[in-house]
Amino acid sequence: MSFPVFSLQGRRAFVTGGSKGIGAAIVRIFCQAGAEVVFAARDAQSAQKIADETGARAVVFDLLDLDATQSVVAEQGPFDILVNNAGMDQHAVFTKTCRDDWSYLLTINLEAILATTHAALPAMQEQGYGRIINISSEAGRQGSYGGSVYAAAKGGVHAFTKSIARENGRKGITANVITPGPIDTPLLQSAVETGGDKLLDIMKGATVMNRLGTPEEVAAAVLFLASAEAGFITGEILGVSGGMGMG
Secondary structure (H helix, E strand, C coil): CCCCCCCCCCCEEEECCCCCHHHHHHHHHHHHCCCEEEEEECCHHHHHHHHHHHCCEEEECCCCCHHHHHHHHHHHCCCCEEEECCCCCCCCCHHHCCHHHHHHHHHHHHHHHHHHHHHHHHHHHHHCCEEEEEECCCHHHHCCCCCHHHHHHHHHHHHHHHHHHHHHHHHCEEEEEEEECCECCHHHHHHHHHHHHHHHHHHHHCCCCCCCECHHHHHHHHHHHHCHHHCCCCCCEEEECCCCCCC
């Protein structure tokens, strides 16, 4: 039995948070599939390493600067594919958070996605083709103890993505969400260093497979949704979470 190879030949893609973890895996697989890739990162050294490895173009700036975010996407575009991967969490119960925490988490996890999408959509609409893939979290569907504001932002991403899908479905543009579970990234490993093996066992046990996922497994799902073969899939939330999103 033969399987199709999801080609992105001739497509231009913009990926946020592309220098590490899941984002770097997405940049790699997009380049392997033939796309011209521009990716955003905050750390210049890590960004240059991925750029040298893949041939992608790195743009170093802070997504918290929403004006800069919109300008970069508009200036670097047009793009056929937009992947909003960058995000950040802070672990604290809600009563221990403050308005500065809320502003930071909502900006990086939700408003930055609004900014990139607002900048990329007009060109997609004009050309009659586009793929928007937003990397969220199972926290956006199930909530998160110690991550209430993060979960609220991710829930907003889900509603926003579905709305964009509804507004643009007849324009040849799809918009979907991927919700990773516990993925073996540098960010997760830093949390394990603090929480120890017990935390690692809890994260593994939250999946029905009793293991961590890999960035490459998430990237493979992103590649599919970015491909022409996924043209009849829009407004969906796809869990790449080892089954933890069931129910």
